[in-house]
Amino acid sequence: MDLSLFGQQFTGNAGILSLMDDLGNALASGGDDMVMMGGGNPGHVPAFQAIIQKRLQELAADTDSFKRLIGVYDPPRGEKDFVASLAKLLRNEYGWEVGEKNIALTNGSQSGFFLLFNMFAGAYENGEQKKIRLPLAPEYIGYGDLGTCDSFFVSNRPRIKLLEDNLFKYHVDFDNMHVGSETGAICVSRPTNPTGNVLTNEEIEKLDSLAKQHGIPLILDNAYGVPFPGIIYTEAEPVWNENIIVCLSLSKLGLPAARTGIIVAREEIIQAVSGMNAIMNLATGSFGAMLAQEMVESGEVLTISREIIRPFYEEKMKKALTLFHEKLAGTPYKIHSPEGAMFLWLWFEDMPISSHELYSRLKKRNVLVVSGHFFFPGLEEPWQHEKECIRVTYSQDEEQVARGIKIIAEEVHRAYS
Numbered sequence: 001m002d003l004s005l006f007g008q009q010f011t012g013n014a015g016i017l018s019l020m021d022d023l024g025n026a027l028a029s030g031g032d033d034m035v036m037m038g039g040g041n042p043g044h045v046p047a048f049q050a051i052i053q054k055r056l057q058e059l060a061a062d063t064d065s066f067k068r069l070i071g072v073y074d075p076p077r078g079e080k081d082f083v084a085s086l087a088k089l090l091r092n093e094y095g096w097e098v099g100e101k102n103i104a105l106t107n108g109s110q111s112g113f114f115l116l117f118n119m120f121a122g123a124y125e126n127g128e129q130k131k132i133r134l135p136l137a138p139e140y141i142g143y144g145d146l147g148t149c150d151s152f153f154v155s156n157r158p159r160i161k162l163l164e165d166n167l168f169k170y171h172v173d174f175d176n177m178h179v180g181s182e183t184g185a186i187c188v189s190r191p192t193n194p195t196g197n198v199l200t201n202e203e204i205e206k207l208d209s210l211a212k213q214h215g216i217p218l219i220l221d222n223a224y225g226v227p228f229p230g231i232i233y234t235e236a237e238p239v240w241n242e243n244i245i246v247c248l249s250l251s252k253l254g255l256p257a258a259r260t261g262i263i264v265a266r267e268e269i270i271q272a273v274s275g276m277n278a279i280m281n282l283a284t285g286s287f288g289a290m291l292a293q294e295m296v297e298s299g300e301v302l303t304i305s306r307e308i309i310r311p312f313y314e315e316k317m318k319k320a321l322t323l324f325h326e327k328l329a330g331t332p333y334k335i336h337s338p339e340g341a342m343f344l345w346l347w348f349e350d351m352p353i354s355s356h357e358l359y360s361r362l363k364k365r366n367v368l369v370v371s372g373h374f375f376f377p378g379l380e381e382p383w384q385h386e387k388e389c390i391r392v393t394y395s396q397d398e399e400q401v402a403r404g405i406k407i408i409a410e411e412v413h414r415a416y417s
Contacts, residue, residue: 006148033366034366034367034368035366035367035368035396035400035401035403035404035407036368036393036396036400037367037368037369037392037393037394037396037401037404037408038368038369038370038391038392038393039368039370039393040193040252040342040343040393040395041256041393041395041396042251042252042253042254042256042342042395043312043313043316043342043395043396044254045254045308045309045312047308048253048254048304048308048309049254051295051304052254052255052291055291055294055295056291059290059291065290068286068290069286069287069290072286073282073283074105074283074284074285074286074289075274075283076104076274076275076277076278076283076284077100077101077103077104077105077270077273077274077277078103078104078105078106078284078289079105079284079286079289079290079293080100081289081290081293081297082105082289082290082292082293082296083100083103083104083105083289084100085293085296085297086103086262086296087099087100087102087103088297089227089296089297089299089301089302090227090240090264092299093227093299093302094227094238094240096240096264098240098264101267101270101271102264102265102266102267102270103262103263103264103270104262104263104265104270104273104274104277105260105261105262105263105284105289106260106261106262106263106273106277106284107259107260107261107281107284107285108249108251108259108260108261109221109223109247109249109251109261110142110146110261111261111280111281112247112261112262112263112273113142113143113146113187113221113247114146115273115276115277115280116185116219116245116247116263116273117132117143117146117147117152117185117187118146118147118148119269119272119273119276120132120184120185120216120217121147121152121184121185122147122148122149122152122184123149128181128182129149129151129182130181130182130183130184131151131152131153131154131182131183131184131378132147132152132153132154132183132184132185132186132187132378133153133154133155133177133179133183133185133186133187133378134153134154134155134156134186134187134188134377134378135155135156135172135177135186135188135207136155136156136157136158136170136171136172136173136188137155137156137157137158137375137376137377137378137379138170138192138194138195138345138372138375138376138386138389139155139188139189139192139193139375139376139377140189140192140193140194140221140375141193141194141370141374141375143187143377144374144377152378153377153378154182154183154378154380155376155377155378155379156172156173156176156177156379157173157176157379157383157385158170158171158172158173159171159172159173162334163337165325166325166328166333166334166335167334167335167336167337168334168335168336168337168347169197169336169337169339170192170195170197170336171200171203172199172203172206172207174206179210179213179214179216183214183216184216185211185216185217185218185219185245186207186210186211186216186217186218186219187218187219187220187221188207188218188219188220188221189220189221189222189223189224190204190220190221190222190225190236190340191224191225191231191232191236191339191340191341192341193223193224193341193343194343194345194370194372194375194391195336195343195345195391196336196337196338196339196340196341196343196344196345197336197337197339197340197345198225198232198234198236198339198340201235201236201237201239204220204237204239208239208241208243208244211243211244212243217243217244217245217265217269218243218244218245219244219245219247220239220244220245220246220247221247222238222246222247222248223247223248223249223251223252224252224340224341224342225340226238227248227301227302227305228248228253228301228302228304228305228309229252229253229254229305229309229310230302230305230306230309230310231252231309231310231313231340231341231342232310232339232340233310233314233317233338233339233340234339234340236340240264242266243266244265245263245264245265245269246263246264246265247261247262247263247264248261248262248264249261249262250262250288250291250292252309252342253292253301253304253305253309254309255288255291255292258285258287258288258291259285259288260284260285260287260288260289260292313342313394313395316342316394316395316398316401317338317342317344317394319394319398319401319402320344320392320394320401320405321335321338321344323401323402323405323406324344324346324405324409327405327406327408327409328409328412330413331348331409331412331413331416332348332349332350332416333346333347333348333412334346334347334349335347342393342394342395343391343392343393343394344391344392344393344394345372345389345390345391346389346390346391346392346408347385347388347389348388348389348390348412348415348416349388350388351388351412351415351416352415352416353415354371354373354387354388355371355372355373355386355387355388355389355390356371356373356387358371358390358411358412358415359371359390361411361414361415362407362408362411365407365411367404367407367408369390369391369392369404369408370390370391370392371390372386372387372388372389372390372391373386373387375389375391390408392404392405392408
């Protein structure tokens with residue numbers, strides 16, 4: 001089949017395709033024997049699912065609501081009641097000066113980032129070729145293949161701070177990050193997928209200042225962060241202004257199948273996103289927005305995040321971290337300080353095999369992880385560190401996770417020996 005350059009790029013060997021293919025194939029075959037520690041599928045949180053099940057029953061029982069749920073196109077900005085409720089929540093809770101015209105929904109965050117990235121990077125009329133700047137790599141695997149041209153990203157190595165108990169933390173290396181005219185926007189996830197790193201309030205302030213100084217937006221990917229689902233185990237202030245684009249999601253709250261991404265930005269950006277939504281999708285899906293509208297209207301979404309979602313993942317994180325410390329003892333392992341999200345980022349310095357080889361060995365033993373080399377888009381020079389890390393998720397069944405950790409440790413010991 002003869003494909004365009006666009007067709008070749010979006011059917012190629014993308015990291016996110018590899019991850020979702022592994023995940024989908026394992027689940028489609030029953031997944032009983034496969035320990036799923038690779039994908040970002042959220043855990044099944046019983047208390048949250050009970051709330052959603054009740055809400056779904058109420059929507060199905062109400063004739064008018066049911067008609068809206070399945071039979072009406074929403075406006076290009078998304079379901080109106082949900083958008084209005086969210087704007088009110090953000091004003092009342094955080095003092096953000098936003099209204100309904102500052103919010104647009106997308107069919108999942110991934111499609112939202114496709115729109116935003118290609119709005120601000122790529123070819124410009126004046127002949128310039130702009131890029132999305134990632135202040136530090138590793139960064140989210142799903143960003144890497146969203147650009148519609150080559151050399152779409154530029155990123156920086158982080159500063160690495162070694163901590164006690166075999167932990168470490170990445171920081172933005174501002175001394176070696178030089179933003180020039182080639183940068184169309186700055187983007188960072190908080191907490192970071194894959195590492196669980198939460199950029200400090202000071203780092204966010206510096207990035208915002210840099211973006212304003214160069215007349216470009218700062219995109220904050222808060223899919224795991226504040227204000228919801230709030231899977232953060234440290235301090236992080238919710239922040240927005242007219243130069244910041246905040247991206248949220250209902251997926252990690254517990255609605256991944258509803259595919260509901262949220263963009264909060266100044267009006268002209270939301271207008272552009274709405275236009276692209278209309279062209280590409282006609283409309284966004286109503287399902288997630290209508291399921292969540294009541295809890296956003298009441299503010300209960302914040303209570304659910306604090307009292308149900310965060311404790312669920314924090315307990316799992318602590319158990320997984322303790323097990324890794326126990327099973328990896330005797331190897332030169334390090335783990336990124338787990339400050340949020342649902343992942344642990346493991347660094348095996350000077351390991352005799354690559355992280356991809358470790359991934360392959362683990363897959364043969366029915367344990368799925370993600371090789372770290374996928375998470376470094378836009379680095380201009382090779383870095384050995386890229387081949388020494390893996391991402392694991394602790395969101396699934398605890399017995400399965402414990403079995404997976406045991407097998408990972410066995411293969412790491414084998415590699416070093």
